[in-house]
Amino acid sequence: MEYKGADIIIKTLIDEGVETIFGYPGGAVIDIYNALYDYRDEINHILTCDESGAAHAADGYGRSTGKTGVALATSGPGATNLVTGIATAFMDSIPMVCITGNVPTSLIGKDSFQEIYITGITMPITKHNFVVRDISELQDTIRRAFKIANTGRKGPVLVDVPKDIILSYTEYEPKERLEIQKNESFDxxxxxxxxxxxxxxxxxxxxxxxxxxxxxxxxxxxxxxxxxxxxxxxxxxxxxxxxxxxxxxxxxxxxxxxxxxxxxxxxxxxxxxxxxxxxxxxxxxxxxxxxxxxxxxxxxxxxxxxxxxxxxxxxxxxxxxxxxxxxxxxxxxxxxxxxxxxxxxxEKDYVPEDSEDEIKPHQVMKYVSEVLGEDFIIVTDVGQHQMWAAQYCGKTNPRSFLTSAGLGTMGFGYGASIGAKLANPNRPVVLITGDGSFHMNMNEVTTAVKYGIKIITIVMNNNKLGMVRQWQHFLYSDRYSQTDYDKQTDYVKLADAFGAKGYSCSNIEEFRNSFDDSVKQNGPTIIEVKINEDEVVLPMIPAGGTVEDLILGW
Structure with missing residues (x-):
């Protein structure tokens, strides 16, 4: 029986065992979304606020499970919005398949509306990428993409499908997944x-x-x-x-x-x-x-x-x-x-001091672990909060601490939290972020609200771009250039405007009460944690240094 290319894409994803995809519609992929309507009972689609959120969500899905995350985007700006998320997954060896639509084959290379050479852009940051030029190769190309993404050193694969291929017809029959062969040989x-x-x-x-x-x-x-x-x-x-x-x-x-x-x-x-x-x-x-x-x-x-x-x-x-x-x-x-x-x-290890009068980051992390126990997932953005979370999270299970390590992507966290929670619905997910990172991805809170995805977000707010400022203190004689963030964001009102619940805390007791209440909520929450601008991540060895250059104090 013959099927349209759009149907073959969705049916092949189902054959590959995909349960959830993340994406955003557009002209080049409108027929794929039309096909999705017919298969909405077989595959779940999450509409993110933009394609970067979809890429990070697919990444979080993959990091927390070992399965292959899937993102879908239209041509042009839709495809380019995936790039940072693809690079993030590539640097950390996360299995992901991204499917992009493109202009019809006859219009490629003519500066057509929303045309972009996405395979050229992503070639250095994917394990492999494909442009499907023949409808008869579409099904097997997607199957190969899944095998490549999860074989050997894992990573992202991109499949670009021109619109005429999406609209073409060819025979289709279900096929078993290609076997992922492990390298069993050793000397x-x-x-x-x-x-x-x-x-x-x-x-x-x-x-x-x-x-x-x-x-x-x-x-x-x-x-x-x-x-x-x-x-x-x-x-x-x-x-x-x-x-x-x-x-x-x-x-x-x-x-x-x-x-x-x-x-x-x-x-x-x-x-x-x-x-x-x-x-x-x-x-x-x-x-x-x-x-x-x-x-x-x-x-x-x-x-x-x-x-x-x-x-x-x-x-x-x-x-x-x-x-x-x-x-x-x-x-x-x-x-x-x-x-x-x-x-x-x-005995030389750095031990931070507790305080009841102000909020110390290590106390935040230890309390979260104390309340939720072992079986919860921490997701972080990038900066000082990331290092505090890493130092004090207390995790003893793999796939429970998700962070952008290689690329260091601010804005990674909320999308990744969405993916992690959907992949692990029975496990609490806590996002640890900073005021700088949160402003890069806070639009995805509305995605969590829309789908009722419970994510507890802790924003460590020092009104500074803390990690860069820390370097400016230790290495640049306190020349604080453009690291005074000083946004006037009211996180409680912001949460309310998005349909979430918000809290603001100035001492550790207020945080404990806020966190306890957030655990009881059914939807997403945002907890602003006000920390001193001079809190730094210690110990620290400057880039290019050795243990002889250890910094243990302000």
């Missing part, structure tokens, strides 16, 4: 060599990244840590991979990581990097990174080996498979001497 000799390095080392240290989450290998990682008593740290992308209270977990490493984890990296004799790419926020000074250690890197992506830091030994493959086969080769150890040294490093 036994390499594993034996790695096991020997681990077993003989006296001061090993594990540095794990987002690849552990993407490969679903956190259990195998914890088994390795416990069997050989190897202390470990995590990147921003790997929060929740390690048990928060575990004795061998030294928390986040790098620019705003714990003092103890940075000292451990400095003094280790073996650093095992698992699913981590030596970002410049961790390897701040690549010429002085883990100077006393042999460095081993395990990654699914061969191009990451030796890219930022030259390693002594690299293994390419699926982390779960590698760790599973490595474990039998690992000896049981107690490492009492090394752990005793690390406990002394822990």
């Amino acid at each position: 036994e000799g390499e594993l034996e060599k790695l096991a020997e390095l681990i077993n003989k080392s006296e001061r090993p240290f594990i540095y794990c990244g987002g690849g552990v989450t993407n490969s679903e290998s956190y259990k195998e990682l914890r088994d390795l840590i416990n069997k050989n008593k190897i202390p470990a740290c995590n990147t921003l992308m790997a929060i929740g991979v390690l048990g928060y209270e575990d004795e061998l977990n030294f928390g986040m490493v790098g620019m705003h990581g714990r003092v103890s984890s940075n000292y451990a990296m400095e003094n280790a004799d073996l650093v095992l990097a698992i699913g981590a790419r030596f970002s410049d926020r961790v390897a701040l000074n690549t010429k002085h990174f883990a100077p006393n250690a042999k460095i081993v890197q395990i990654d699914i992506d061969k191009s990451e080996i030796d890219k930022n830091v030259l390693v002594d030994f690299g293994i390419v493959g699926d982390i779960k498979v590698i760790l599973k086969n490595l474990l039998p080769l690992i000896e049981e150890r107690n490492r009492s001497e090394w752990l005793a040294t690390l406990r002394k490093y822990k």
Whole structure:
């Protein structure tokens, strides 16, 4: 039986198991939306405020589940509004398929209304992208896009469909999803060599990244840590991979990581990097990174080996498979001497002071975790609030801390929260944002209100662009250029205008009361948390610095 291209797009998404898509209609995709009307009982569409919100929502859906998020946009400005969201997913290896409409094939290259060369624009920020030129290839192209997005190192894929293809007819029959093949191969000799390095080392240290989450290998990682008593740290992308209270977990490493984890990296004799790419926020000074250690890197992506830091030994493959086969080769150890040294490093960790008179960010995070327990999802935007959330969130489960780590996208948070909540309807979702980031995405509150999506938003408001201002203080002699935000936004009235409920808090007791009430609400809430403009994220190692450059006070 023949179907129109628009119908084939929707039917193929259903075949791929897609339950929810995020998008915004327009002329080039109006026929896809017409088809959606017929399949509205089989697939759920969320109309965001703009396409950037759709991209971030698809990202949040993918981050919180491991499934492939889907965004749909029209041509021209609709497609370009997806770009930052695509780049965000690309930098953090998040599976996503974006489908864009385009002008008819006969009008491409003629500066037609709302024409844009979106595949050219997105080529550097997608795993792959397609322009469908033949209606007979449409179904299989979409199927391939899903396979690519979730195979190997995950990431976004874009499929651009000209309007004449959307309107054309061809035969269609349901097909099973293309099998996502894992790289099950490994070199036994390499594993034996790695096991020997681990077993003989006296001061090993594990540095794990987002690849552990993407490969679903956190259990195998914890088994390795416990069997050989190897202390470990995590990147921003790997929060929740390690048990928060575990004795061998030294928390986040790098620019705003714990003092103890940075000292451990400095003094280790073996650093095992698992699913981590030596970002410049961790390897701040690549010429002085883990100077006393042999460095081993395990990654699914061969191009990451030796890219930022030259390693002594690299293994390419699926982390779960590698760790599973490595474990039998690992000896049981107690490492009492090394752990005793690390406990002394822990005594140097920065501990912020509590206050009842004003709001301290760490108290906010600890109270949220205390009230909601373990099974909730934290989403953040980017800035000081992001680092405070990372430092004090207390997460011990993967896929529970969602943030734009690689691209650092202000405005990511609300859309991602929508995607996360729709993918996990029974789990509370809390967005931690700053006044700067919130003003970039607050229009999506209306999306949450429309669909009754319960998101608790905590806006840490210092009326400043806090992270840049912090750098201006420490590195630029208090030359505060354009970081005095000073918006006159009334967050309570704003929430009311959007149809949400708002609160404003000036001390920690007011916050506790507001948060308790927000938990009882059925819809989205916004809690303004007024913090001192001089609150800073500590500890801090300046870019290009080492542990010798640690900043621990104002």
